[in-house]
Amino acid sequence: MPIKQVNAFTVDVEDYFHVAALSSAVSRESWSLRESRVERNTERLMGVLAEQDVHATFFVLGWVAERIPALVRRIADAGHEIACHGYSHRLVYTQTPSEFREETVRAKRTLEDTIGLAVSGYRAASFSVTRNSLWALDTLIDLGFSYDSSIFPIHHDLYGLPGATPEPHRVSAPSGRTLAEFPMSTASLLSLHIPVSGGGYFRILPYWLTRTGLKQINARRHRPFAFYLHPWELDPAQPRISVGAFSRFRHYTNLSRCEARLRRLLAEFSFTCMYEVLQERGLLSAERSSPMRQLLPIATGPFVPGRLPAG
Numbered sequence: 414m415p416i417k418q419v420n421a422f423t424v425d426v427e428d429y430f431h432v433a434a435l436s437s438a439v440s441r442e443s444w445s446l447r448e449s450r451v452e453r454n455t456e457r458l459m460g461v462l463a464e465q466d467v468h469a470t471f472f473v474l475g476w477v478a479e480r481i482p483a484l485v486r487r488i489a490d491a492g493h494e495i496a497c498h499g500y501s502h503r504l505v506y507t508q509t510p511s512e513f514r515e516e517t518v519r520a521k522r523t524l525e526d527t528i529g530l531a532v533s534g535y536r537a538a539s540f541s542v543t544r545n546s547l548w549a550l551d552t553l554i555d556l557g558f559s560y561d562s563s564i565f566p567i568h569h570d571l572y573g574l575p576g577a578t579p580e581p582h583r584v585s586a587p588s589g590r591t592l593a594e595f596p597m598s599t600a601s602l603l604s605l606h607i608p609v610s611g612g613g614y615f616r617i618l619p620y621w622l623t624r625t626g627l628k629q630i631n632a633r634r635h636r637p638f639a640f641y642l643h644p645w646e647l648d649p650a651q652p653r654i655s656v657g658a659f660s661r662f663r664h665y666t667n668l669s670r671c672e673a674r675l676r677r678l679l680a681e682f683s684f685t686c687m688y689e690v691l692q693e694r695g696l697l698s699a700e701r702s703s704p705m706r707q708l709l710p711i712a713t714g715p716f717v718p719g720r721l722p723a724g
């Protein structure tokens with residue numbers, strides 16, 4: 414029996430060579446020369462979600478959306494929410510505010526032009542909204558995003574905002590304006606603060622640990638959690654990139670077990686897209702159109718393009 418609380422299932426749509434942990438061995442110039450596997454891996458992930466009738470949020474990298482717009486349309490046509498994962502997968506705190514604004518505008522416009530719907534959600538590459546890049550929240554508000562999901566309340570070498578509010582809330586940007594924030598989930602187990610929200614943690618930690626942590630968030634704290642996965646995490650046959658032992662461990666551990674684990678997770682917990690969970694919690698204003706195509710009336714609303722088929 415799934416647990417009653419409905420959680421947010423999210424996917425960061427990028428290829429195996431975009432990952433920050435491999436960036437020391439993969440130049441940006443080589444991206445377009447590498448075998449792209451994001452399309453088939455995303456389809457595979459969508460297939461697993463469809464088995465349980467789960468509608469999720471797909472944070473799509475602008476670089477991918479520009480090259481494979483048909484994939485973005487297929488995700489939206491399947492009833493999932495399209496959200497923005499930036500353009501270049503550069504960490505936010507390595508960009509200047511004007512670089513960040515420019516690439517985020519490019520990514521958001523590409524996605525919106527591709528699906529003909531407004532994009533409401535944003536997730537930074539490697540959760541890189543940290544103490545040093547909180548200014549990015551103001552940029553997201555300026556650009557019309559209604560929520561962010563880039564804050565990870567842990568200590569980590571690449572990201573993390575230790576002590577940040579762990580539940581969905583309205584976060585204050587430096588200007589004082591606010592934005593809905595769905596942080597990545599952590600659980601307190603064995604007096605440790607354990608990230609249980611997906612990705613490498615989901616693949617590397619034993620499943621029972623993730624499950625216990627997530628149940629704790631739902632049942633004891635009565636909160637929804639945010640879960641995330643990358644399409645390449647279901648692809649054990651992806652080309653191996655030569656990196657140091659720690660990055661190898663992070664990226665390649667348990668790839669062949671991930672799909673079966675995911676099926677178990679989807680059977681044991683309830684999920685929907687992030688926008689709906691935030692709306693349910695009263696953190697998004699009700700008058701905005703839903704970013705999910707199936708919920709929009711076909712002939713009305715500001716973002717419905719003429720090319721949508723009726724029905």
Ligand SMILES: [Zn+2]
Nearest residue numbers: 425427538539
């Ligand atoms: Zn990413």
